[in-house]
Amino acid sequence: MKKKNRTLEFIQAIATDLLFWIYIFGCLYYLMHKWTGFTAKLTFIGIAALLATIIFQLIRGSIGVKLFLSSGKPKRSVLKSLWGYLILLSLVVTFVVGLNIVEVDFYKFFTKFQNAGGIASGIFDPSVTGYSLSAESINELEKDDLPPDVINTLKGIQNRKYSTRKVFLNDLQKRLGESTLQEYKSTILKSAEKNTKLLNIALSALAETIFLALLATVFAIPFAFVLSFFAARNLMPRTWLGNIVYLVIRTIATIFRSIEAIVWAIIFSVWVGIGPFAGMLALMVHSVAALTKLYSEQIENIDTGPVEAIKATGASTLQTWIYAVIPQIVSPFLAFTIYRWDINVRMATIVGFVGGGGIGLLLLQQQQLLRWHNVGLLIWLIAFVVWVMDMVSARVREKLIGI
Amino acid sequence: MKNIIKLTDLHKIYEGGTHALKGVNLEVKEGEFLILLGLSGSGKSTLLRCMNRLIEPTSGEIEIDEENVITAKGKRLRKIRRHIGMIFQQFNLLKNLSALTNVLSGKLGYVSLWHSVTFSMHKNDVAIAMSNLQRVGLEQFAKNKARNLSGGQQQRVAIARALMQNPRVIFADEPVASLDPATADSVMRYLGELNKNDNITILCSLHFLSLARKYGTRVVALKDGNIVFDGTPKEIDEQKFKDIYGEDAEEVEIR
Ligand SMILES: Nc1ncnc2c1ncn2[C@@H]1O[C@H](COP(=O)(O)OP(=O)(O)O)[C@@H](O)[C@H]1O
Ligand SMILES: [Mg+2]
Numbered sequence: 071m072k073k074k075n076r077t078l079e080f081i082q083a084i085a086t087d088l089l090f091w092i093y094i095f096g097c098l099y100y101l102m103h104k105w106t107g108f109t110a111k112l113t114f115i116g117i118a119a120l121l122a123t124i125i126f127q128l129i130r131g132s133i134g135v136k137l138f139l140s141s142g143k144p145k146r147s148v149l150k151s152l153w154g155y156l157i158l159l160s161l162v163v164t165f166v167v168g169l170n171i172v173e174v175d176f177y178k179f180f181t182k183f184q185n186a187g188g189i190a191s192g193i194f195d196p197s198v199t200g201y202s203l204s205a206e207s208i209n210e211l212e213k214d215d216l217p218p219d220v221i222n223t224l225k226g227i228q229n230r231k232y233s234t235r236k237v238f239l240n241d242l243q244k245r246l247g248e249s250t251l252q253e254y255k256s257t258i259l260k261s262a263e264k265n266t267k268l269l270n271i272a273l274s275a276l277a278e279t280i281f282l283a284l285l286a287t288v289f290a291i292p293f294a295f296v297l298s299f300f301a302a303r304n305l306m307p308r309t310w311l312g313n314i315v316y317l318v319i320r321t322i323a324t325i326f327r328s329i330e331a332i333v334w335a336i337i338f339s340v341w342v343g344i345g346p347f348a349g350m351l352a353l354m355v356h357s358v359a360a361l362t363k364l365y366s367e368q369i370e371n372i373d374t375g376p377v378e379a380i381k382a383t384g385a386s387t388l389q390t391w392i393y394a395v396i397p398q399i400v401s402p403f404l405a406f407t408i409y410r411w412d413i414n415v416r417m418a419t420i421v422g423f424v425g426g427g428g429i430g431l432l433l434l435q436q437q438q439l440l441r442w443h444n445v446g447l448l449i450w451l452i453a454f455v456v457w458v459m460d461m462v463s464a465r466v467r468e469k470l471i472g473i
Numbered sequence: 474m475k476n477i478i479k480l481t482d483l484h485k486i487y488e489g490g491t492h493a494l495k496g497v498n499l500e501v502k503e504g505e506f507l508i509l510l511g512l513s514g515s516g517k518s519t520l521l522r523c524m525n526r527l528i529e530p531t532s533g534e535i536e537i538d539e540e541n542v543i544t545a546k547g548k549r550l551r552k553i554r555r556h557i558g559m560i561f562q563q564f565n566l567l568k569n570l571s572a573l574t575n576v577l578s579g580k581l582g583y584v585s586l587w588h589s590v591t592f593s594m595h596k597n598d599v600a601i602a603m604s605n606l607q608r609v610g611l612e613q614f615a616k617n618k619a620r621n622l623s624g625g626q627q628q629r630v631a632i633a634r635a636l637m638q639n640p641r642v643i644f645a646d647e648p649v650a651s652l653d654p655a656t657a658d659s660v661m662r663y664l665g666e667l668n669k670n671d672n673i674t675i676l677c678s679l680h681f682l683s684l685a686r687k688y689g690t691r692v693v694a695l696k697d698g699n700i701v702f703d704g705t706p707k708e709i710d711e712q713k714f715k716d717i718y719g720e721d722a723e724e725v726e727i728r
Binding site: 373375376378379380381382383384385386388389392393394397398400401 | 525551553555556557563564565566567568569578582589637638
């Protein structure tokens, strides 16, 4: 018995050390390879690790010895704390490798800020109303065969913002002269106006996002509601059928929940085409899984006393669920559902980026056209809606279940 | 008088292996007010719950009102249950629902699934529920949520709920254990009244001997899943008390 334990301890200690050194040498090799282009056979790492393991086992100063061997600890204090330094070494190595893999570059971070200047100025100066000519629309005008000197003048006011149409035209008149302006007024205004309808477009895209999040939540409720009863341990009978139903639903819900909504959006945008419907389906699938889990946990938390009491009156199983379970879960269910809607609005934005429609899609388009002032407007709108939803859902939750 | 309950060699062994009932034999006559005594863990709750199959007995025979409870399944079991009212220590009301709805839920064994799904009870049932609330002196609280009632009031709502079933028998599992002495006595008084006026047979587990003497017509004591005493309340002297509760026990009076 004693002997067996000793052997097991020894094997555990050796295995731990071996893994430790393979990791250390693997990391070191990665760094050397990256910095100096040094290459070696992988068996080389194995041999080095094996050697290190043997050496450190012999001097009894390894992590494996510290963790698993109950006797034969080193006497000298230097060796006693050696394992600590080894762990420190592994942390340092891990950190350095991490910096390299993530391509952390502080130089870029501090010197290339002007690259973000466009978006920064967009955020501080979002286009809400007013007129402006973007590089894009000037390009279009160029294609419309406006004379080069007019185009050059227009380039001089590229991205400049005018609060009203009148101010815009006044400035154009000053720059182009009365007659030139009259000649090209309608063409220029057409291009300029395209750019200024954004607030309307943004608001309708925002509505699209909110509604697609709402519909995704609403459609998810009945599925999650029914499933949650079968995924509640305390309601499912402990027969083999009950156990299987419980396990299958729980497992599928867990798997579906761990697949991000953005992945579902990619799948559905191929399936039903890019647009809000794909986004809704993506959020719905994710919500069904998430709500099933939340709902069934609520059911598992109910007071079983009333369930017993109602059962004792001669009520059927379904009647017991309706009278003893449902009254106990309506408020937490409502609270969690609104919370879910709140999450869905947030996720709907992200989902839009990959073809889910709504304001996310618009944001992506504007970003690719480099219309930073429009991007700024969209960011503010999203932030505002998320803030409002967050507040409302927190209030409702507080009222309903006091969390 | 005829037997309304007959238990023969009733055993209950829980999944973990606890042998909670070790061959209980018991005959209860119609109209008795039977008090179950016994230490915590002696098997009182298990016994009461086995009798309406809230817990599945391991072996033995149960006959209630000439029905074989053991073999009953589905609809028949529910029909048996609807004539057995049950009162619990924790009242077990639906705290979010009104007192009236709680009382009405006692009728569930009688109404169709459709009526219960739509929460549409017969007018007649509502009137009966109101009169039952009146019997326990709570008609003015009909619309109050159960959570806003005091413990004693909640237990009286639970009694009204049991009355809704037209019960032949009421099982009360430590109905006054979470109540103060004065309230406890008033709740027992309502049970005693049902026993006398409506001829409802009552099985009630208690911890206070004084209440047992005051209301019980018969006392049965359990110890480790066996019946160790069966007689009238008067027969319990100091020695019998010590047999039931152990040598160190002192009788606590409650008036
Ligand atoms: N659900 C259960 N599972 C396992 N053992 C139980 C369960 N309920 C009660 N018991 C055990 O059965 C015995 C009798 O308990 P119980 O009937 O609750 O006694 P009483 O109501 O007299 O206090 C105790 O030992 C208790 O631990
Ligand atoms: Mg008990």
